[in-house]
Amino acid sequence: MQTIVLATQKGGSGKSTLAISLALAAIRAGHTVRLIETDTQGTLSNWRRRRQYAEPVVEPIYAAREVEQRLQSLERDGVTVTIVDTAGGVSAATNSAIRYADFCLIPARPSIADIEATAATLSVIRAWHKPFAYVLNQTPIRGAARLASAENALSDEAALDIVDIVARPVIMMRNDHQDALSAGLAVCEYAPCGKSAEEIRGLWQWIEARLGNVVAATDEPIIDEFGETPAIIPKWAALPSFGNDGALFLRMPART
Numbered sequence: 001m002q003t004i005v006l007a008t009q010k011g012g013s014g015k016s017t018l019a020i021s022l023a024l025a026a027i028r029a030g031h032t033v034r035l036i037e038t039d040t041q042g043t044l045s046n047w048r049r050r051r052q053y054a055e056p057v058v059e060p061i062y063a064a065r066e067v068e069q070r071l072q073s074l075e076r077d078g079v080t081v082t083i084v085d086t087a088g089g090v091s092a093a094t095n096s097a098i099r100y101a102d103f104c105l106i107p108a109r110p111s112i113a114d115i116e117a118t119a120a121t122l123s124v125i126r127a128w129h130k131p132f133a134y135v136l137n138q139t140p141i142r143g144a145a146r147l148a149s150a151e152n153a154l155s156d157e158a159a160l161d162i163v164d165i166v167a168r169p170v171i172m173m174r175n176d177h178q179d180a181l182s183a184g185l186a187v188c189e190y191a192p193c194g195k196s197a198e199e200i201r202g203l204w205q206w207i208e209a210r211l212g213n214v215v216a217a218t219d220e221p222i223i224d225e226f227g228e229t230p231a232i233i234p235k236w237a238a239l240p241s242f243g244n245d246g247a248l249f250l251r252m253p254a255r256t
C-alpha cells in the first residue's frame with residue numbers, strides 16, 4: 001500500500017480538495033482507495049455525507065497514536081492507496097501521518113504567504129526523510145509570471161530542481177473544484193471532460209510515476225541527518241524535534 005499525505009500549515013491551500021480529487025483519480029486508475037481525515041474541521045466527512053456513492057470510504061482518525069496501526073490494518077485489508085488529509089498548522093496527528101507516509105504532497109497557492117508557510121511542513125517531512133513534492137494549486141489562469149516565480153521560490157526553498165519537486169501539471173483555479181465539493185463529487189465525476197479533471201488525472205499519473213521510485217528515495221534520504229541542513233532549511237523556519245513519545249515540538253532558531 002502507498003500512503004500519500006497532503007500537508008501544509010497554510011489553511012485553504014487545497015489539501016482536502018486535492019485529497020478527494022486524487023482519491024477518485026486513483027480509483028479510476030484501478031486502485032482500492034481509502035481516505036483518512038486527521039483534520040477535526042471535517043471537510044472530508046462533510047463531503048462524504050453529501051455523497052451518494054459508497055466509495056471512497058472516509059475514515060476520521062484524530063489521535064496521532066492510531067495512525068500507524070490503522071494504516072497497517074488497511075494494508076492487510078487490501079487497500080492499495082491511502083490518502084491522508086491533514087489540518088492546517090502543525091500538530092501531532094500531522095506529524096504522525098508524515099511519519100508513516102510513503103509520499104508527501106505540499107499544496108501551495110502561488111503566493112508568497114503560502115510558499116513561506118510550507119517551511120515548517122518541509123522541515124517535518126525532511127526530519128522523517130520522506131520523499132515529497134509541492135503541488136501548485138489555485139493558480140490563476142492568466143498568471144504565467146506569477147507561476148514561474150512561485151516555482152523558483154519553491155525550488156530555492158527546497159534547494160532542489162523544480163522538475164523533481166514541483167508536481168505536474170500545476171492545478172489551475174477553476175469553479176469545478178468548488179462545485180464538485182459541494183455536490184459530494186470529485187472533479188473527474190462532476191465534469192469528466194473538463195480541464196480540471198484532465199489536470200487532476202495528469203497529477204495522479206505524475207504521482208504514480210514518482211511512487212515507483214519511492215523505495216530508492218527512502219533508502220537514500222534527501223538529507224542524511226536532520227541538523228546538518230542549515231543551507232536548506234530557511235533560517236526563519238521552525239525546527240522540529242521529537243519527544244520520547246513521538247510528540248512533535250517546534251523550536252524557533254535563535255535570531256542572529
Ligand SMILES: Nc1ncnc2c1ncn2[C@@H]1O[C@H](COP(=O)(O)OP(=O)(O)OP(=O)(O)O)[C@@H](O)[C@H]1O
Pocket residue numbers: 010011012013014015016017018039041043086087088137138139171172173174175177178181
Ligand atoms: N484548484 C482550485 N480551484 C478553485 N477552487 C479551489 C481549488 N482548490 C481548492 N479550491 C477551493 O479552495 C477552498 C479551500 O480548499 P480546501 O478546503 O481544500 O483547503 P485546505 O488546505 O484543505 O484548507 P484547511 O487548511 O482549512 O483544511 C475550498 O473552497 C476549495 O473548494
Ligand SMILES: [Mg+2]
Pocket residue numbers: 015016017039043085086087
Ligand atoms: Mg482541509
